[in-house]
Amino acid sequence: MIDWTMISSVGTAFGAVVTSIGVVFGAWQIMLGKKQSQAEFEDSLDQQYRVLSMALPVDVLIGKEIQKEQRLEVRELIYNYFDLSNEQSFYRAKGRITEHTWNSWCIGIRDHYKRPAFKEVYNEIIESSSFTYLKKLVDSDFKSDPNTWY
Numbered sequence: 001m002i003d004w005t006m007i008s009s010v011g012t013a014f015g016a017v018v019t020s021i022g023v024v025f026g027a028w029q030i031m032l033g034k035k036q037s038q039a040e041f042e043d044s045l046d047q048q049y050r051v052l053s054m055a056l057p058v059d060v061l062i063g064k065e066i067q068k069e070q071r072l073e074v075r076e077l078i079y080n081y082f083d084l085s086n087e088q089s090f091y092r093a094k095g096r097i098t099e100h101t102w103n104s105w106c107i108g109i110r111d112h113y114k115r116p117a118f119k120e121v122y123n124e125i126i127e128s129s130s131f132t133y134l135k136k137l138v139d140s141d142f143k144s145d146p147n148t149w150y
């Protein structure tokens with residue numbers, strides 16, 4: 001005679017194992033999706049930076065003086081760069097940017113800030129702008145991680 005309770009117990013145990021595997025697989029898929037989404041988000045900010053940096057004259061990027069005829073255009077591009085840098089700092093503070101990406105960006109922001117044209121525009125705009133995250137980063141001499149601010 002067949003013991004249906006034993007077969008039912010084995011079937012229940014098998015079902016529980018299969019369900020557990022499905023839950024683990026589902027969690028893994030969610031984690032991968034989140035990482036992919038974060039990478040795409042960070043890449044979109046990188047793309048914004050590339051567009052801005054390609055529009056800037058090379059002389060400005062290597063620390064030389066701005067030509068008079070380029071002054072207004074360069075000033076606007078640098079302002080937009082600082083706006084992007086403030087946004088990046090904000091997203092890092094909110095945990096939307098990975099530590100690895102932030103460390104790379106922070107070095108870039110610091111290096112640009114040290115260039116004469118960037119420093120000149122920063123000094124001109126910082127008190128009248130809402131770049132609070134960027135200001136806090138500069139005030140910390142680029143040593144404070146926005147992710148620890150709140």
